[in-house]
Amino acid sequence: MAQFLFARFWSGLMTLFCVAVIVFIIVRVIPGDAAMMLTGAGAGVVSEQELEAVRERLGINQPLPVQFVAWVGDFVRFDLGTSIRTGAPVADEIAARFPYTLQIAVMAMVIAVVLGVPAGVLAARFTGSWIDRLLQTLSVAGLAAPSFWVGLLIILSLVTFFRWSAPLFWEPFWVSPIQSITQLIWPAIAAGLRQLALIARMTRSIMLEVLGEDYIRTARAKGLSEARVIFRHGLTNGSLPIVTLIGFEFAALFGSLIITETVFNVPGLGQYVITAIMNRDYPAAQAVVLLLAGIVVIGNLLVDLIYGWLDPRMRLKGKPS
Template identity: 35%
Template sequence: MRSYIIRRILMLIPVLIGISLCIFLIMQLIPGDVISGLLGIEENPELRAQYVIKFGLDQPLPKRYIDWITNVLKGDFGTSFRTDKEIFPEMMSRFKITFQLTIMAAMISWIIAIPLGIISALKRNTWVDAVVRFIALLGVSVPNFAFATLLILFLSLKFQYYPPVGYVGFFENAKVNLQIMILPAIVLGTIMSGSVMRMTRSSVLEVLRQDFIKTIRAKGASERVVIFVHALRNGLIPIITLIGMQIGGLLGGTVITEQIFSIPGLGQMVLTAINQRDYPVVQGCILFIAFIYVMVNLIVDILYTYVDPRITYK
C-alpha cells in the first residue's frame, strides 16, 4: 500500500505540470486586460508601461511560465494583481469556507440518499420505489441555482425568513455560522442526493440478486444483517466512487451557490479573479483545485481496500 501511495503521489507531478501549462496558456487567451481595468480613465502609455514591468508582462511567455511554476513548487503562489496581497493565505482562508460547506452538503446528501436508495431497492417496483425514483430524478434534473432561488423565495414569502448576509466563522459564532451555511448546504446536499440515491438503489439491487445473499438468508441471518452487513457493504464501491467525484467537485468551489448566498468561498474567489483578469489568482486557484481533486481520488482508491478486502495495491 505504501509503495502504491508513493507512486500515485509521484504521478501527480506530470499531471499538475500539464494542468498548470494549460491554465497558463488559456489565461493568456482570455479577452480583456487587467492593466486597463486597474487604471481605468487614468491610463496612459507611461503608466501602463510601469505596470507591464511591475507584473512581468514584458517577459516572454516561456520565461513567465517557468518563473511561475518554479515559485509554485516552492510554495509561493505569487501576489494578486488587484490587491497586491499573497494569494496562498487568501486561498486557504477561502478553502476553509468551501470545505465546511462541502462537508455539510455531503452529510445532508448521505442522510437523504443512502436510506432512500436502500428502501427503493427493497421495495422494487412498488409505489414507494416510484416515489423515491421520482425524487432522485428531480435531484438530478433541477439545477442548483434554480433550486436555491426557489428555496429562498419559498422561505421568504411563506415564512418571512431571509438568509443572513455576510459571513461569520464557525469558531467566532457557531450559531450564526450555521444559519449562514445551512441553506446552501441543503441546496447542494439535495442536488447531490439524487445521483447517490440512484447509485445506491442500483448497487444494492445488483448485490441482492447474487447467490451468496440467498445463502446468507438460508442460514437464518436477519434481514438487517443481510442488508447492512452484506448487501450495502458489497455495493459500496460504486457509491464511494460517485461520492468522491462529487466531493472533489464541491471542494473545487461551488461557484453558483456561493454567489447566490454570498458565501466567500473558493469558487467565488475564482469567479471574481476571472472577471477581473487577475491571472495569478486564477492560475493558483485552479492548480490548487486540480491538486485537491486528484488527492480526493487517491483517498477514494485507498478506501476501496477497507470496504472490499479483495482489493489490494502493490
C-alpha cells in the same frame, strides 16, 4: 503496492501540470488588460508609458513562457503571489476563504450520504413499488436540476415565505458553530442535491445486485430479521462501490461550489475566483483554480489507494477498473 502508488502519484502530477498550463493560457486569453483594470481608468486617460510601467511591475509584459516558468517556480516554493486587485498575498486570502468552501462541501456530502444511502436501500427493498418509482423520479430530478437553479429556488422560497435575507457577515465555524451551520445549510443543500441523487441511484443498483446473491437467501433462511439481512449482510458487502463514489464526488464537489457560492454570496473560494477572473487578477485566479484541481486529484488518489487497499486485485492490475 509501491508500483501502484508510483503510478497513481505520477498520473496525478501530470494532471496538475496539464491543468496549470490550461489555466495559465485561459486567464490570459480572456479579453481585458490587467494594467488597465488596476489603474481603474479607461483607454486614453492613462498614457501608454504609465500602463507599460504597471505591466512591468506586475511582470505581465514578459513572454508567456517566461511568465509560466516563473509562476510554476513560485508555486513549487508555496509562493502563490500577490493579488493584483487587492495587493494582499494570495495565500492569506485563500486561507481566509477556504474554511467556508470546505464547510459547505462537508455539509453537502453529509446530507447526500445520510439521505441518499437509505433512499437507495429503500428503493431496492421495495423495487417495482410506488416507493421505488417515486424515489427514482426524485433522483432523476436531482441529477437534472443545476445547483445554481436549485439555489435560486431556495432563495426565492426563503424570501417569499420566511422573509429571509442574506447574512451581512458570515460567521466562521470555529467562532459560532450553530450560527455557521444555520447560515451555510442552504448552499449546502443546493450543492449536495446532485450527490444525493447519484448516491441513491448507485446504492439502489448495488443493493439490487447484492440482495439476489445466495448468501442473502441463506441469511433469510436462517431466520434473521430483514433489517439485519439488508444492512448487516447486504449493505456491508456492497459498500465498496458506494464508498468509492462518495470519495470521488466529494473531491469533485469543490469545483461545483464556484457557482453555488456566487448565488448565495458566500465569501468562499468560488466567489473569490469569479471576482479574480472578472478583474484579470492572474495570480489569484491561477492559484484558486489549481488548488481546486489539486483537491480533486488528491481526492481521487486517496480513493484509488483505499480501493487498492480494500481490493488487492486492483494493486495487481496497477489501475482500478
